Amino acid sequence: MIAGINTDLIVLGIWGLIFALFIIKLFQSIRLVPTKSAYIVERLGKYHSTLDAGFHALVPFVDKVSYIHDLKEETIDVPPQECFSSDEVNVEVDGVIYISVVDPVKASYGVTDYRYAAIQLAQTTTRSVIGTLDLDRTFEERDVISAKVVEVLDQAGAMWGIRVHRYEIKNITPPETVKNAMEMQVNAERERRALLAKSEGDKQSKINRSEGIKAEMINLSEGEMQKRINEAEGKGEEILTIAKATAESIELMATVIAAPGGKNVVRMQLGAQYLKQLDGLSNGASRVVLPGNMMDFDHWMDSIGLEESKS
Template sequence: MVIDLDLVVTAIWGLIFFIFIIKLFQSIRLVPTKSAYIVERLGKYHATLDAGFHALIPFIDKVAYIHDLKEETIDVPPQECFSSDEVNVEVDGVIYISVTDPVKASYGVTDYRYAAIQLAQTTTRSVIGTLDLDRTFEERDVISAKVVEVLDQAGATWGIRVHRYEIKNITPPETVKNAMEMQVNAERERRALLAKSEGDKQSKINRSEGIKAETINRSEGEMQRRINEAEGKAEEILSIAKATAESIERLAAVIAAPGGQNALRMQLGEQYLKQLDGLGQSGSRVILPGNMVHFEQWMDAMGLQEQR
């Protein structure tokens, strides 16, 4: 079999040219926003490419690492932890981190995500080991703050920043969960009884306050009624006294006028005679003076002799 040497050489040069074209296109990089490309030149760190258009040297430069600079969420798998009172609980969480230094994230640690998860788990175990079971449910913020503090210290060398760490679930054993539910139910019943007793107490206080207020209102009303009656009677007496005084003043003025005394005598005589007529008609006894002369003189003095 005869092999055409020129054909082989042409094929080799064609393959080399094809590979060169591929490498040439691969050397052109378009970096998206919030991304960073780590470029190595001949196996050594050369540059960090930010967002935009970049051209590399074929066969010499290579993009070794690509980092997303946006904040990302990493789930922390469930793990078993022992509280200070020797209760086994299962805890899982979530970490929110972002890459701040792409170079350190590439060369400072093999896998910063895996390292952050492991450090978060170990820190969570150590913190829960210092707390009682009841406090682990109340001190979630303390646990999260401690994990963030430890991860921030390590993140300075890993080129990452831990924004926050949240505990998703703290799951105790089934027996402990049942005991806690019974405790919660007992506490709820105690609060219900306490609330009911407080309600009864307040109801009785309100009822007694109402009776007291009603009694006070009635007594004040009765007192005001009596005061009003007394003031009315006093006003009536003052009005009668004023009218009597005015009538006496007018009578005195009439008597002091010319002929006033004679008119008074006449009026008194008429009233006297009317009284005598009334006594006679009613069958009552009439007492007359024993000396009729004196009686006639008194009649003459009063000007009643003619009327008789």
């Protein structure tokens, strides 16, 4: 009796486990796929379908979600690696890859691990590209290295179901000795530029100073020339004015002499001037020289007046 009860309990427990397992599988067969995701379903170990975003129901115990892919763009760090440039300098390079899954089926079955494969291919391509460049160009042509890595990864990505958007080099680290030499070179170049700038400044300063002196001398010479021109023009104007006044005086004198009584007026003026000259001689000397005959003065005046009238 007890053995029959135990057997019934065992059977009931087995059916309970089967029912619980069926319920679990039933719930597992219901899949809610998020946006920008893809589920790879296998039926009896063979690829069956790809589930896009939304609600999906699978066949319990038959269908299985084997791979889950995120279709959003993702970032993969490329670990640092040692590379040799064309001038035999060992540098350490690391970077980052931006990729996304475009074909979930190929990403599941075309390669075992597309992330690891992309990292390895990026490293090998980086080593090969840097091997063709010298050390200085590796710092200047990062875009060339990145473009080459993207090109190679795109070719492989077509078979892996991924798309490589870009590859960026984060760091290129040369050895410490090379870094010190580069720093010394940069400092020397900076000092050379400073000396060149200083010499250019001194040169420009001397040029400006000489041009200033030249301009000053030109201004002084032009001022002196203008001064002399003005003085010459002033003297010329003075001479012309004196000549004009003398001519007018002579013309007026001739008019006066030609007028009635003009001779007497001239005689009186000449006599007054003569006496004035005699008065000057008497002030500056102890003796005054007079004509022997003062009457001769009148005859001399008559002759002068006659000559003046004739002229």
